[in-house]
Amino acid sequence: MSKFSYEEKIQAVQLVEAGETIGCVSRQTGISRQVIQNTQAHCQRHGPESLSQHRYDWSCEEKLAILRHMEEKRLSFTETSIQFGIKAISTVWSWHQRYLRYGMAGLENKKRGRPKKWRPPDDTMTREEQLEAENLYLRAENAYLKKLNALVAEREKQEQELKQRLSRN
Numbered sequence: 001m002s003k004f005s006y007e008e009k010i011q012a013v014q015l016v017e018a019g020e021t022i023g024c025v026s027r028q029t030g031i032s033r034q035v036i037q038n039t040q041a042h043c044q045r046h047g048p049e050s051l052s053q054h055r056y057d058w059s060c061e062e063k064l065a066i067l068r069h070m071e072e073k074r075l076s077f078t079e080t081s082i083q084f085g086i087k088a089i090s091t092v093w094s095w096h097q098r099y100l101r102y103g104m105a106g107l108e109n110k111k112r113g114r115p116k117k118w119r120p121p122d123d124t125m126t127r128e129e130q131l132e133a134e135n136l137y138l139r140a141e142n143a144y145l146k147k148l149n150a151l152v153a154e155r156e157k158q159e160q161e162l163k164q165r166l167s168r169n
Helices: 006-017 022-029 033-046 060-073 077-084 089-107 127-168
Strands: none
Touching (some): 006 022, 006 033, 022 033, 033 077
């Protein structure tokens, strides 16, 4: 499955609206018929600018409302994504699968990115939090020193092996 640029999709929709068949436009552009149809439906419902806008901040309640609307109206994933302006049909499908598997917990937003490992203790922390922060810092420092010692030992071992090989020759 290929991704097509905003301009390519708009051009395909304009060709269809100019009177060419979807099949002909599909062959000319290399974009599948389904993608052209979905793009055309999105443009008709939400305007062409909706193709360049992305929304990633759907709340858990909004996702549930969309899924309930889909169930009540017996809409397909495609129809639902077009109606709510969600460009990727797979987004609605994945929400549905996660909801079936995990319930409301599956619709909650996941925190992205690497979690912060350590923050220096300050006055706003309780004594227990300060000790936990210090403990976490010391564990990280200990792990770093262990890795450093392992690297130094490995380098010394390689140098010693090199010396042995040279002395044999």
